[in-house]
Amino acid sequence: MNGNIDIAIIGGGAVGLSVAYHLLQMGGCSVRLFEANRIGSGTSWHAAGIVGPLRSSLNMTRIAMYAGHLFSELENETGKSTGYRQTGGLWLAQNHERLTELRRIHAMGNRVGLGVEMVSPQEVTQVAPHLRVDDLAGALWVDEDAQVSPVDLCAAYASGIKQLGGLIEEGQPVERIETDNGKLKGIALLNGERVKCDRVVLCAGLWSRTLAANVGVDVPLQAVEHMYVVTEPIDQLREPVPVVRDLERGVYLKGDxxxxxxGGFEKHAKIWNPASEIPTDGGYLMFAEDWDQFAPFMQAAVERMPVLESTGIQMFMNGPESFTPDTKPLIGETPELPGLFVAAGFNSVGVMSSAGVGRELSEWILNGRPRFDLWEVDIRRVSPKWNKTKNLHLRMQEAVHTQFAMHWPLKQPEPRVGLHRSPLYERLISAGAVFGCLPHWEVPLWYAESESERSIIHTFGEQPWWDITQREAERMAASVALIDLSQFSKFKITGKQSLEGLQYLCDGDMDMRLGQSKYTVMLNQRGGIEADVTVSRIDSNCFRVVSGASTRYRDFSRMRQILDYFDDVLIEDRTQDEAVLGVMGPLAREVLQRVFSENLQTEKFPFGHIRKVKIGGMEVTALRRSYAGELGWEIFMQVDDAMMVYDLIRAAGEDFGISHLGMLALDGCRIEKGFGHWSHEWDSDVTPIEARIEHTLGTRHRDYLGYDAIRRQKEQGVSQRLLLLEVLLQTSERPLLLHDELVLCDDEIVGLTTSGAVGPRTGNLLSFALVEFEPGESFLEICNKHLQIEVAGDLYETRVLTEAPYDPDGMRMRG
Structure with a gap:
């Protein structure tokens, strides 16, 4: 039998069922769900069933909160119990540092209206008298923490799907996803049936990686053995028993x-290979008890809840669970194969996440995007290197444990695997570079001048590297510095319709003179910013596009999909082909003039222009731009030439005291110049008008993607804007501003910070913030508001800056 449908869903666990349910609720499509065994088998059936709505970011919290609504609503719709029960929950802190982290998370709960409260150890005993609290510094209480029965939830989803007219086919393994000339065509079942469809949703849990790999798609997840135990009944328990997360001990407890x-989250989790074992119990996999692996969790639980020492164990559950290298789910349309969507790798929170993910992914499938930005879990964030089996196994040494580990600022993944290195890596090591990780790259965080500066010290207080970044920036501002920028994402767009394609993609006018470059943004239909890029015109039908390091695969796939609608356009990813070296500072011209064949005076080489030049007989491309806000050039060169070009420029700068600038100093410099950053200051939900980068829009009237939304917003006004705030310190102690700190106006929460830094040249404590206000309020009225930032429970006065605190007129950069 062969069939045609709109959407095929592979996998009948909680996530796959939720996607099917929400697609059918939205209507207008035919859906068939294929489950190799029984619904809820695989991973969902043995989940612990904890429902925790409070996450570390705003949008992830919004997703998680929806579960509390849906799980109750499903019972009303279907008449089937989901076992949903709100119990409240405790996050325990044993030290000041953990308590500080919880205070920051508490702020997120306040932002979205959850019932959160910081409580003392004595207050813990009032809701959980069975816990030992003498070693606690405090705790975070969350009213909305709850539990659900995974098996009952899956049955309720299935009932809802059938009521809405959907088809669930159990015992129907999918053999492969089918393509034709790189286009999605459908799926083939193991029984020989071929199902044609426009879109496939891969929700096969730990089997998703293998199915995706067969069509050249990377889904980097790894199955491990995940264990918990259920005790015998305990007479002393007072219901409801709150969910308890004993974070320092890595263990959780919940009533049943x-x-x-x-249960718990350990280091060095036990790897399991799905191909090594074929399910024989209808997919309800269980592994042997492993008390050697679980004993530390049992001991930790006994220490926290002494009554457990005399309580027997009724069941030992050991089943497979899939984790990802960065412990975040993999959601969205795959960059390699348009039409193939993924929802997998949930790191033990799939049942809880199923509600929100099902709704957002359904919006994405049917309407082209989710209701709000999901970049942090977007599958387009991953690198193919992450998916190498060796790298996945190495990351499982830490990834599982990360669930409860401290989320320190600047915490680096260990071991560091699956990352690219600059061609200049060895030279930078010799210069004192202390490396850290971006999603795909190792980059110099700063340059150490002593052994003591080489350590990354974790704290939520004043950062030890602040003085180092100040030193680096001051040297650059006084002379000249080298910045390795090889991690930039680099694309080449050619063809007779390349200009037409870029005119549609970009909000600025791309019909530039040859050799000119322009900063611009790419929008979606709602006017939200999908990417911020620098576009340079190399020839009449040849353009260079440069974007951030972490968005490489996202930017490439989105541009390629849109440019495919134009007849003669080719886009190539050139990221690995070129190294990039920034030469920045007031003496950059003098240094480069010693080695360049081109006249670098402003009248010959203006700001915002690009040229091919010779250095030591090698051809490089010089772009006059600066993210640091100083006079400077970005030098693009072939990888094989990188070390020689670096050596020539460094030698030319010795007389000028040439130095190096790391990524942390660069980040501080861009903030004190008022330069925003995609995925920090703005994302696909924020427009250029809201981001206060209207200059990218230009003055011409044309139908670029998002034009109608921008036109409407200009007419109607906006209700949020990006502001640059200076914190007015009352003492010498400076709080650490990261992102997602609350912004308050007269005690009312009006927004969140997006980035923060101590300006390395000005010394000012600065923060970008996205702030809500009444429509029609002028910028002057906003500037006069009483705005405060809350950091870990403490309030700090601020003032709105009307211009960048460093070189506001840009004379240093353009001189």
Missing amino acids: TGKMVI
Whole structure:
């Protein structure tokens, strides 16, 4: 039998069922769900069933909160119980640093209206008298923490799907996803049936990686053995028993009809290969008990809840669970194969996440994008290197444990695998570089001048590297510095319709003179910013596009999909072909003039222009731009020439005291210049008008993507804007501003910070913030508001800056 449908869903766990349910609720499409065994088998059936709405970011919290609504609503719609029960929950802190982290998370709960409260150890005993608290510094209480029965939830989803007219086919393994000339065509079942469809949603849990790999798609997840135990009944328990997360010990506890469920997240989790074992129990996989692996969690639970020492164990559950290298789910349309969507790699929170992910992914499938930006879990964030089996196994040494580990600022993944290195890596090591990680690259964070400066010290207080970044920036501002920028994403767009394609993609006018470059943004239909890029015109039908390091695969796939609608356009990813070296500072011209064949005076080489030049007989491309806000050039060169070009420029700058600038100093410099950053200051939900970068829009009237939304917003006004705030310190102690700190106006929450830094040249404590206000309020009225930033429970006065605190007129950069 062969069939045609709109959407095929592979996998009948909680996530796949939720996607099917929400697609059918939205209507207008035919859906078939294929489950190799029984619905809820695989991973969902043995989940602990904890429902925790509070996450570390705004949009992830919004997704998680929806579960509390849907799980109750499903019971009303279908008449089937989901076992949903709100119990409240505790996040325990044993030290000041963990308590500080919880205070920051508490602020996120306040932002979205959750019932959150910081409580003392004595207050913990009032809601959980069975816990030992003498070693606690405090705790975070969340009213909305809850639990659900995974098996009952899956049955309720299935009932809802059938009521809405959907088809669920159990015992129907999918053999492969089918393509034709790189285009999605459908799926082939193991029984020989071929199903044609426009879109496929891969929700096969730990089997998703193998199915995706067969069509050249990377889904980097790894199955591990995940364990918990259920005790015998305990008479002393007082219902409801709150969910308890004992973070320092890496263990969780929850009530279960008079019993306790105990589980944890360990280092060096036990790897399991799905191909090594074929399910024989209808997909309800269980592994052997492993008390050697679980004993530390049992001991930790006994220490926290002493009554457990005399309580027997009724069941030991050991089943497979998939984790990802960065411990974030993989959601969205794959960059390699348009039409193939993924929802997998949930790092033990798939049942809880199923509600929100099902709704957002359905919006994405049917309307082209989710209701709000999901970049942090977007599958387009991953690198193919992440998906190498060796790298996945190495990351499991830490990834599982990361669930409860401290989320320190500047915490680096260990081991560092699956990352690219600059061609200049060895030279930078010799210069004192202390390396850290971007999603795909190792980059110099700063340059150490002593052994003591080489350590990354973790704290939520004043950062030890602030003095180092100040030193680096001051040297650059006084002379000249080298910045390795090889991690930039670099694309080449050619063809007779390349200009037409870029005119549609970009909000600025791309019909530039040859050799000119322009900063611009790419929008979606709602006017939200999908990318901020620098576009340079190399020839009449040849353009160079440069974007940020972390968005490489996202930017490439989105541009390629849109440019495919034009007849003669080719886009190539050139990121790995070129190294990039920034030469920045007031003496950059003098240094480069010693080695360049081109006249670098402003009248010959103006700001915002690009040239091919010779250095030591090698051809390089010089772009006059600066993210640091100083006079400077970005030098693009072939990888094989990189070290020689670096050596020539460094030698030419010795007389000028040439130095190096790391990524942390660069980040501080861009903030004190008022330069925003995609995925920090703005994302696909924020427009150029809201981001206060209207200069990218230009003055011409044309139908670029998002034009109608921008035109409407100009007419109607906006209700949020990006502001640059200076914190007015009352003492010498400077708080650490990261992102997502609350912004308050007269005690009312009006927004969140997006980035923060101590300006390395000005010394000012600065923060970008996205702030809501009444429509029609002028910028002057906003500037006069009483705005405060809350950092870990403490309030700090601010003032709105009307211009960048460093070189506001840009004379240093353009001189």
